[in-house]
Amino acid sequence: MSDAASILLVEDSDTQALQLRRMFERAGMTVERTRDAETALGMLNVRRPDLLVVDYRLPGMNGDELVRIVRQTTATRTLPVLMLTGDDASDIERQGLDSGANAYVPKRGGGELIVSRVRALLRQARSRPVEDGPAPALRRARLFLLGGVSADRDTLFARLTADGYDVGDIGTRVAALAAIDTDGADGILIVEHDGATRFQTTRLLDARRTARASGIALVALTDDADPATVLAGLAAGADDVVPQGRDGDMLLVRIRAIVRRKLARDEEAAALERDRTQAVALAQARAEAESAERLAHANAELAGANALLRETQAQLVQSAKMASLGELVAGIAHEINNPLAFILAHQSTVERAVGAARGATDDATRETHLTKASDRLDSIRSGLTRIQELVVKLRRFSRLDDGEVSRIDVPEAIDSVLTLLAPRLGTVGVTRDYGPVRLLECSGALVNQVVMNIVANAADAVDPAGGHITVSTASDGGRFTIRIADNGPGIPPDRRERVFEPFFTTKDVGAGTGLGLAIAYGVVRSHGGTIAIETAAQGGAAFVITIPERP
Numbered sequence: 001m002s003d004a005a006s007i008l009l010v011e012d013s014d015t016q017a018l019q020l021r022r023m024f025e026r027a028g029m030t031v032e033r034t035r036d037a038e039t040a041l042g043m044l045n046v047r048r049p050d051l052l053v054v055d056y057r058l059p060g061m062n063g064d065e066l067v068r069i070v071r072q073t074t075a076t077r078t079l080p081v082l083m084l085t086g087d088d089a090s091d092i093e094r095q096g097l098d099s100g101a102n103a104y105v106p107k108r109g110g111g112e113l114i115v116s117r118v119r120a121l122l123r124q125a126r127s128r129p130v131e132d133g134p135a136p137a138l139r140r141a142r143l144f145l146l147g148g149v150s151a152d153r154d155t156l157f158a159r160l161t162a163d164g165y166d167v168g169d170i171g172t173r174v175a176a177l178a179a180i181d182t183d184g185a186d187g188i189l190i191v192e193h194d195g196a197t198r199f200q201t202t203r204l205l206d207a208r209r210t211a212r213a214s215g216i217a218l219v220a221l222t223d224d225a226d227p228a229t230v231l232a233g234l235a236a237g238a239d240d241v242v243p244q245g246r247d248g249d250m251l252l253v254r255i256r257a258i259v260r261r262k263l264a265r266d267e268e269a270a271a272l273e274r275d276r277t278q279a280v281a282l283a284q285a286r287a288e289a290e291s292a293e294r295l296a297h298a299n300a301e302l303a304g305a306n307a308l309l310r311e312t313q314a315q316l317v318q319s320a321k322m323a324s325l326g327e328l329v330a331g332i333a334h335e336i337n338n339p340l341a342f343i344l345a346h347q348s349t350v351e352r353a354v355g356a357a358r359g360a361t362d363d364a365t366r367e368t369h370l371t372k373a374s375d376r377l378d379s380i381r382s383g384l385t386r387i388q389e390l391v392v393k394l395r396r397f398s399r400l401d402d403g404e405v406s407r408i409d410v411p412e413a414i415d416s417v418l419t420l421l422a423p424r425l426g427t428v429g430v431t432r433d434y435g436p437v438r439l440l441e442c443s444g445a446l447v448n449q450v451v452m453n454i455v456a457n458a459a460d461a462v463d464p465a466g467g468h469i470t471v472s473t474a475s476d477g478g479r480f481t482i483r484i485a486d487n488g489p490g491i492p493p494d495r496r497e498r499v500f501e502p503f504f505t506t507k508d509v510g511a512g513t514g515l516g517l518a519i520a521y522g523v524v525r526s527h528g529g530t531i532a533i534e535t536a537a538q539g540g541a542a543f544v545i546t547i548p549e550r551p
Contacts, residue, residue: 475549
């Protein structure tokens with residue numbers, strides 16, 4: 001054998017146990033020893049050895065009683081058992097083998113014979129099936145004796161105890177009913193005496209057993225073996241009707257058969273419960289696997305939908321930015337076209353005045369034409385300066401990359417935005433109130449998208465004839481604040497939470513995308529800041545943007 005065989009040795013003699021242990025260990029086996037059968041039962045419930053070696057004579061429960069209990073349980077029914085004894089009587093050998101031992105060896109046979117027997121039993125055990133799952137507990141079958149005083153009562157007690165049963169006495173029917181209710185017994189032996197009330201106790205216990213769905217065995221003990229008596233006992237609910245006092249061996253055989261059937265039913269019920277539990281666990285595992293698969297599929301679909309949503313949102317945001325940029329470019333083109341138009345117009349005037357001055361015959365006329373040309377050149381210079389200022393503001397605006405974080409002069413950046421929004425602002429007045437702290441570490445989108453969108457919305461909300469917007473900045477306690485207020489109609493409190501939702505707009509259909517403030521909200525959140533809506537002093541809306549300052 002590849003692994004060392006394990007032996008549980010049940011021997012009360014220390015000397016004999018030491019000799020046997022040394023003998024088995026020299027043969028390459030491991031040995032665990034106990035002094036009595038009761039302790040051996042507890043050890044078998046914890047760990048099953050490869051072989052059980054039992055001395056027939058033990059204190060308390062004898063070896064054959066222990067073997068009978070071992071053979072009553074499915075998990076140990078095929079456990080190899082070698083019985084040892086120092087007795088020479090043949091009836092001892094018969095009792096040992098009858099109890100279920102696989103082999104019987106007298107101790108005087110010598111160590112070589114004992115080891116040979118052990119090896120033979122282990123060879124036979126190599127192919128025995130091994131059961132999965134928790135094994136039924138080894139225990140002595142519990143029997144109760146109910147009935148009046150009988151001459152054979154003490155003898156029956158002794159024989160049942162010698163047969164390996166745990167026998168108790170029940171004095172009343174109430175106690176017997178309690179044993180059924182608490183499942184505290186494997187069988188009840190009912191002494192039924194002849195008379196009018198014969199089998200009434202059996203009938204009562206069977207009714208309680210049926211009501212409780214108990215598997216307890218009921219054996220009626222009678223004084224005679226008359227067929228009518230047997231039929232009456234069986235009709236009353238007894239599992240068997242056994243006459244006592246005539247053939248003690250047959251009495252034990254029939255009780256043993258009844259108890260074995262009861263224990264077998266218990267093990268079958270336990271096996272069915274184990275199978276049911278395993279089936280439920282398997283069904284749960286399959287359901288969990290299917291649920292996990294469905295969840296994974298749902299997560300994959302959700303991830304795809306989320307990716308599509310992000311892509312669509314990015315496209316919409318880009319569309320909104322391009323729409324804003326289109327409006328901005330149109331305004332800038334208008335702002336450049338105005339000075340450019342009168343530059344071109346004045347150019348013709350200057351050319352004619354210079355030509356006239358060249359052809360003048362007197363100094364006074366020449367001076368008049370040159371003065372006119374000089375005045376027109378001043379106007380041209382003013383227009384060019386205006387164009388130059390727009391280009392500088394536009395270049396400054398374009399340098400504020402949306403994703404790049406740098407130290408930005410916020411008032412200067414706001415001025416660039418206001419300059420570029422001048423065509424949209426029209427006659428709307430703008431007041432600038434900048435605090436002493438100008439630099440803020442942030443991305444350009446904070447001004448490009450946030451300030452520009454809010455100011456543009458304010459310009460659309462106020463009255464063009466008397467509208468006014470105030471843009472102010474401040475720094476306090478490590479927080480940089482940009483406040484944009486107007487004197488428009490304001491935003492009702494019940495709408496203030498919704499204005500940052502994508503596609504929510506109060507403008508007419510086709511006049512806005514509803515993404516401007518949603519983009520502004522996202523930019524501010526990306527800076528770890530907040531954006532809130534208040535009521536302005538002028539009665540309109542005030543957007544307060546607060547950004548943490550980096551050290």
